[in-house]
Amino acid sequence: MKPLAFNYLDYDMACVAGTDEAGRGPLAGAVYAAAVILSAPIDGLNDSKKLTAKRRESLYDEILANAVAYGIATASAAEIDAVNILQASQLAMNRAIERLGIVPELVLVDGSFNQSINYPSIAIIKGDGEFQCIAAASILAKVARDRYMAELAELYPQYAFEKHKGYGTKLHYERLREFGPCPEHRRTFLH
Numbered sequence: 074m075k076p077l078a079f080n081y082l083d084y085d086m087a088c089v090a091g092t093d094e095a096g097r098g099p100l101a102g103a104v105y106a107a108a109v110i111l112s113a114p115i116d117g118l119n120d121s122k123k124l125t126a127k128r129r130e131s132l133y134d135e136i137l138a139n140a141v142a143y144g145i146a147t148a149s150a151a152e153i154d155a156v157n158i159l160q161a162s163q164l165a166m167n168r169a170i171e172r173l174g175i176v177p178e179l180v181l182v183d184g185s186f187n188q189s190i191n192y193p194s195i196a197i198i199k200g201d202g203e204f205q206c207i208a209a210a211s212i213l214a215k216v217a218r219d220r221y222m223a224e225l226a227e228l229y230p231q232y233a234f235e236k237h238k239g240y241g242t243k244l245h246y247e248r249l250r251e252f253g254p255c256p257e258h259r260r261t262f263l264h
């Protein structure tokens with residue numbers, strides 16, 4: 074692990090939360106965030122992008138069963154358009170932290186930005202590969218968002234959201250040209 078600019082031993086691990094988001098890049102759908110406080114390590118936790126969908130699903134249930142606390146929240150496509158994706162991501166993170174039901178002493182934020190986090194926090198680039206609480210948040214956010222995109226695929230089958238999860242694939246752009254945007258598309262991403 075990389076040395077950090079804080080002494081981890083100064084904190085009660087039962088009060089340190091990790092937070093991460095999923096869905097910053099897609100053209101459609103909400104951005105999801107999760108916050109997790111763990112009491113013990115969970116085997117196999119890693120950055121959600123490095124795990125198969127099947128492994129993320131099994132870890133999702135294990136995280137929910139073993140977390141001291143967790144919260145999952147979103148910022149909608151309309152909110153993303155109103156404030157920008159970075160601010161919307163941090164809005165979703167704050168909402169997820171609020172849903173913990175515990176006020177964390179410290180929040181470890183995946184990435185390089187934590188200015189809008191309403192709690193004592195440290196931004197850690199690639200933190201989801203360094204800290205289990207962030208990896209757990211990464212998995213919860215990714216699985217929750219993928220499930221949401223599957224629901225959107227049923228509401229808007231013409232876009233094939235189940236295949237590309239809202240990302241700007243060739244298929245998605247073809248469907249956008251054919252059908253135009255739906256209410257779940259991020260208008261600021263379509264320019």
